[in-house]
Amino acid sequence: MKLLDLYAKMKGDLNQIEQELEHSVSDDHVLLSDASLHLLKAGGKRIRPIFVLLAGKFGDYRLDVMKLVAVPLELIHMASLVHDDVIDDADTRRGQLTVKSKWDNRIAMYTGDYIHGKALSIASQLPNPQIHQILSNALVQMCIGEMEQIRDFFNTGQSVRHYLRRIRRKTALLIAISCKLGAVAAETDRKTANQLYRYGYNVGMAFQIRDDLLDLYGTEKQIGKPPGSDMRQGNITLPVILALKDKRARETLLLEIASIRDNGGQKDAGRAIEIIRKSEGGDLADQLANRYIKKAFQALEGLPNVAAKKNLIDIAHFVGKRNY
Amino acid sequence: MKLLDLYAKMKGDLNQIEQELEHSVSDDHVLLSDASLHLLKAGGKRIRPIFVLLAGKFGDYRLDVMKLVAVPLELIHMASLVHDDVIDDADTRRGQLTVKSKWDNRIAMYTGDYIHGKALSIASQLPNPQIHQILSNALVQMCIGEMEQIRDFFNTGQSVRHYLRRIRRKTALLIAISCKLGAVAAETDRKTANQLYRYGYNVGMAFQIRDDLLDLYGTEKQIGKPPGSDMRQGNITLPVILALKDKRARETLLLEIASIRDNGGQKDAGRAIEIIRKSEGGDLADQLANRYIKKAFQALEGLPNVAAKKNLIDIAHFVGKRNY
Numbered sequence: 001m002k003l004l005d006l007y008a009k010m011k012g013d014l015n016q017i018e019q020e021l022e023h024s025v026s027d028d029h030v031l032l033s034d035a036s037l038h039l040l041k042a043g044g045k046r047i048r049p050i051f052v053l054l055a056g057k058f059g060d061y062r063l064d065v066m067k068l069v070a071v072p073l074e075l076i077h078m079a080s081l082v083h084d085d086v087i088d089d090a091d092t093r094r095g096q097l098t099v100k101s102k103w104d105n106r107i108a109m110y111t112g113d114y115i116h117g118k119a120l121s122i123a124s125q126l127p128n129p130q131i132h133q134i135l136s137n138a139l140v141q142m143c144i145g146e147m148e149q150i151r152d153f154f155n156t157g158q159s160v161r162h163y164l165r166r167i168r169r170k171t172a173l174l175i176a177i178s179c180k181l182g183a184v185a186a187e188t189d190r191k192t193a194n195q196l197y198r199y200g201y202n203v204g205m206a207f208q209i210r211d212d213l214l215d216l217y218g219t220e221k222q223i224g225k226p227p228g229s230d231m232r233q234g235n236i237t238l239p240v241i242l243a244l245k246d247k248r249a250r251e252t253l254l255l256e257i258a259s260i261r262d263n264g265g266q267k268d269a270g271r272a273i274e275i276i277r278k279s280e281g282g283d284l285a286d287q288l289a290n291r292y293i294k295k296a297f298q299a300l301e302g303l304p305n306v307a308a309k310k311n312l313i314d315i316a317h318f319v320g321k322r323n324y
Numbered sequence: 325m326k327l328l329d330l331y332a333k334m335k336g337d338l339n340q341i342e343q344e345l346e347h348s349v350s351d352d353h354v355l356l357s358d359a360s361l362h363l364l365k366a367g368g369k370r371i372r373p374i375f376v377l378l379a380g381k382f383g384d385y386r387l388d389v390m391k392l393v394a395v396p397l398e399l400i401h402m403a404s405l406v407h408d409d410v411i412d413d414a415d416t417r418r419g420q421l422t423v424k425s426k427w428d429n430r431i432a433m434y435t436g437d438y439i440h441g442k443a444l445s446i447a448s449q450l451p452n453p454q455i456h457q458i459l460s461n462a463l464v465q466m467c468i469g470e471m472e473q474i475r476d477f478f479n480t481g482q483s484v485r486h487y488l489r490r491i492r493r494k495t496a497l498l499i500a501i502s503c504k505l506g507a508v509a510a511e512t513d514r515k516t517a518n519q520l521y522r523y524g525y526n527v528g529m530a531f532q533i534r535d536d537l538l539d540l541y542g543t544e545k546q547i548g549k550p551p552g553s554d555m556r557q558g559n560i561t562l563p564v565i566l567a568l569k570d571k572r573a574r575e576t577l578l579l580e581i582a583s584i585r586d587n588g589g590q591k592d593a594g595r596a597i598e599i600i601r602k603s604e605g606g607d608l609a610d611q612l613a614n615r616y617i618k619k620a621f622q623a624l625e626g627l628p629n630v631a632a633k634k635n636l637i638d639i640a641h642f643v644g645k646r647n648y
Contacts, residue, residue, distance in 0.1 A: 029468040031475060083433060106474055109407060109433055110467050113440070117463030120444060124456035132448035132456050139441030143434050144353040150430055151355060 003318050006311055010053060013063055017049045020071045024118050035099045035111040036118075039078055042096040048073040050315075051175060052182035055196045057308035059186025068126050069181040072135065075119035077174060080142055083112040092225075131181060138177050145169025153234030154261040156244060156254055163238050164205070167212075172204030198299035199312060206292035207319050212237035213285055214323075216273055222323075228269025232260060238288065243281030253279075286322060293320035327642050330635050334377060337387055341373045344395045348442050359423045359435040360442075363402055366420040372397040374639075375499060376506035379520045381632035383510025392450050393505040396459065399443035401498060404466055407436040416549075455505060462501050469493025477558030478585040480568060480578055484612075487562050488529070491536075496528030519623050523636060526620035531643050533613040536561035538647075540597055541606060546647075552593025556584060562612065567605030577603075610646060617644035 007014070025036035049070035056066045085098040086108045092098060100108035116139070123135055148166045152158055179200030183193035214223060215230045216239050223229075230237050236257075243249045256272040276282065296316045303309055331338070349360035373394035380390045409422040410432045416422060424432035440463070447459055472490045476482055503524030507517035538547060539554045540563050547553075554561050560581075567573045580596040600606065620640045627633055 028464070029471055032468060032471050083437065086430075086433060105429075106410075107471070109410060110471050110474075112437075113407065114464060114467040114471075116437070116440065117460055117467055120460035121457065121464055124453060124460050127453045129448060129451045129453075133445065136441055136444035136448050140352070140438060140445055143438035143441055144356060147353055147356050147431070147434050147438075150434075 003314065006050075006314060010050065013053055013066075014046060014049065016063060017046065017053075017067055017070050017074070020067050021074060024071055024075065024122060025115065029114075031103070031107065032111055032114045035082075035103055035107055036078075036115055038096070038102060039082055039099055039111070039115075044074075044078075046074060048077055048174065048178040051178040051200055052185075054308040054311050054315075055179045055182030055188075055193075055200075056186040057306055058183055058192050058196065058303060059188035061186050065126070065185050066182065068122055069131065069185045070178075072119035072123040073174065073178045073181065075115050075122070076135070076139065076142075079112040079115040079119065080146070080174075082108050082115065084146070086112075126185065128184065130184060134177050134181060134184075138173055141169045141173050145171075145173075149235060152236065154257065155236060156240075156257055158236060158241060160238065160241055163236075163241055167205060167208040168201075171208040171211075172201050175204030175207065176201035192303060195299050195303055199296050199316075202292045202296035202299060203316050203319055206289045206296065206316075209238055209285055209289040209292070210319060210322075213239055213282060213289070216240075216276055217282060226269075228273050231257070231269045231272055232265040232267070234261060234265065239276055239281040239285040241281070242284045243276040243279035246279040246281060249275050249279035249281070290320055293317075327638065330374075330638060334374065337377055337390075338370060338373065340387060341370065341377075341391055341394050341398070344391050345398060348395055348399065348446060349439065353438075355427070355431065356435055356438045359406075359427055359431055360402075360439055362420070362426060363406055363423055363435070363439075368398075368402075370398060372401055372498060372502040375502040375524055376509075378632040378635050378639075379503040379506030379512075379517075379524075380510035381630050382507055382516050382520065382627060383512035385510050389450070389509050390506065392446055393455065393509045394502075396443035396447040397498065397502045397505065399439050399446070400459070400463065400466075403436045403439040403443065404470070404498075406432050406439065408470070410436075450509065452508065454508060458501050458505060458508075462497055465493045465497050469495075469497075473559060476560065478581065479560060480564075480581055482560060482565060484562065484565055487560075487565055491529060491532040492525075495532040495535075496525050499528030499531065500525035516627060519627055522623035523620050523640075526616045526623060527640050527643055530613045530616035530620065530640075533562055533609055533616070534643060534646075537563055537606060537609055537613070540564075540600055550593075552597050555581070555593045555596055556589040556591070558585065558589065563600055563605040563609040565605075566608040567600040567603035570603040570605060573599050573603035573605070614644060617641075 021040055022037065025040065026033055052070040052073060053066055082099050085100050086105050091101040098108070099111050120132075120135065123131055145166055145168070149170060152162070152166065176197045177200070179196035180193050183196045212230060215237070216227060218227060220226050231240065240253070240257075243253055253272060253275045256275060260267045260269060260272065293316050297313065300309055300312060345364055346361065349364065350357055376394040376397060377390055406423050410424050410429050415425040422432070423435050444456075444459065447455060469490055469492070473494060476486070476490065500521045501524070504517050504521035507520045536554060539561070540551060542551060544550050555564065564577070564581075567577055577596060577599045580599060584591045584593060584596065617640050621637065624633055624636060
């Protein structure tokens with residue numbers, strides 16, 4: 001089944017999630033609500049709700065319960081985006097003006113805080129304290145991931161392990177707990193919930209590596225912005241770290257990165273991208289992404305053959321596919 | 325009993341809360357931890373933990389349970405301070421460099437997010453879902469209060485009602501829920517918890533009005549910064565709103581505020597303060613603070629005569645006392 005078919009099949013439930021998302025930020029304060037809705041309507045793949053819903057299919061799937069975790073998880077993701085845009089000084093995201101650009105940094109900061117609060121408020125309708133523990137711990141870990149990213153800007157000495165730890169917190173964790181909380185909310189047994197967590201974690205790692213590859217190997221049309229924006233920002237990603245290990249690339253690449261840093265990220269990253277593309281960094285990063293995808297498949301082994309299992313496999317295949 | 329005596333009496337329990345506060349932000353990421361500890365060690369009256377502990381005395385007081393709400397409430401207060409400092413562009417607070425000044429805005433934003441997450445993570449050890457509902461709702465309301473404050477900067481047309489609604493969200497709510505959650509965690513009956521909520525709400529309202537009065541009527545030594553900083557920032561507080569209703573003051577005060585605004589808050593607020601002090605704004609604001617204090621006393625009526633009740637009365641007296 002293609003991913004579009006999956007969206008089509010889940011359309012009814014996803015529409016309800018979408019309505020709840022809008023509803024969740026539509027009351028209260030006009031400006032906060034406008035900023036939040038602006039963010040919401042800029043779209044997104046709603047990948048976290050999809051994982052919640054699919055994981056829920058392994059247990060007692062009741063949409064009115066599932067949405068109490070699906071909506072908070074997407075909101076937490078949204079809140080992290082709006083705070084990222086403050087930090088990154090980003091003017092557009094997904095082709096739309098960011099909140100910090102359309103309004104200002106102050107409004108973006110409080111919009112993020114507000115959406116966080118709303119997320120937790122919705123989840124607090126569920127009595128299971130495990131859900132709150134997992135959610136609040138994820139918030140802490142995500143902040144640490146963001147701070148690590150800031151600290152590591154232009155750090156060309158970082159190891160692969162360092163990078164992996166950072167993307168685990170920044171990306172993989174929220175996808176992992178989307179799978180886990182979907183299972184917990186549907187009251188699956190603990191083993192199933194943990195397997196789904198592992199699936200989500202591995203897909204999330206592969207997803208971020210692929211995303212980082214795309215920023216260096218994709219076309220401007222594919223990415224929606226000029227390639228190399230991570231590098232211009234100082235975000236040293238896996239293909240770069242691996243390219244720096246390649247003797248043919250190392251010295252020239254170091255000089256290019258230093259030059260981008262010294263120009264405050266204003267410099268075109270074209271030359272650096274060229275060096276990376278000629279190195280083995282891309283292929284090695286690609287192989288690592290595929291290893292995570294394999295582990296994602298393994299995590300699903302032994303789970304009952306419900307339709308959702310097939311869907312999760314399809315998603316992992318899709319994430320694993322090289323599309324640049 | 326004087327307030328210092330109350331601190332002395334509660335010293336043992338407050339020390340434990342202090343240790344837990346430090347512990348709560350001491351692990352994980354070094355920079356986040358440093359920034360959080362810097363904020364923590366800048367001090368503060370720990371008024372929210374005090375309310376939690378005193379409210380707990382009306383029920384089954386167990387410090388290991390009480391601290392699971394006292395620590396999160398102080399952390400939420402701290403997180404709101406660190407985000408406020410980003411917004412207010414403040415370089416010092418309580419005579420110490422702010423996080424945004426010692427580090428930068430990005431770190432201040434994520435430090436706030438991190439402390440929020442930690443707060444909720446600690447509270448999530450308590451199984452009672454009501455606690456999570458109350459806490460997350462408070463986060464939402466506090467954001468709305470902050471946004472209202474930003475929106476209302478230099479708005480000289482705002483009503484007293486408007487001001488009261490803003491400080492309710494900004495200040496009174498967190499004090500009210502400190503009292504309520506102390507009671508809920510100590511499993512008092514619902515009526516007691518609601519009475520303590522009303523007490524905290526009214527004390528909180530009086531506390532903010534007094535604070536706003538102090539900024540206009542206090543000396544630099546009392547305030548720790550030059551008087552009129554609210555006004556320079558554009559924050560139109562109750563004495564100003566009431567002074568604007570005083571015909572003798574209105575026209576000249578409007579001109580002064582417009583001039584402060586047009587100078588980007590750089591202008592000395594001395595002249596505006598002089599006008600306000602000659603108006604009836606201060607006295608009227610004072611009277612309103614006292615009305616809230618009276619309501620706080622009324623809220624306690626009928627509660628059992630435990631020592632904590634006397635302490636809460638003492639605190640209300642202290643908040644009610646004009647000290648400028």
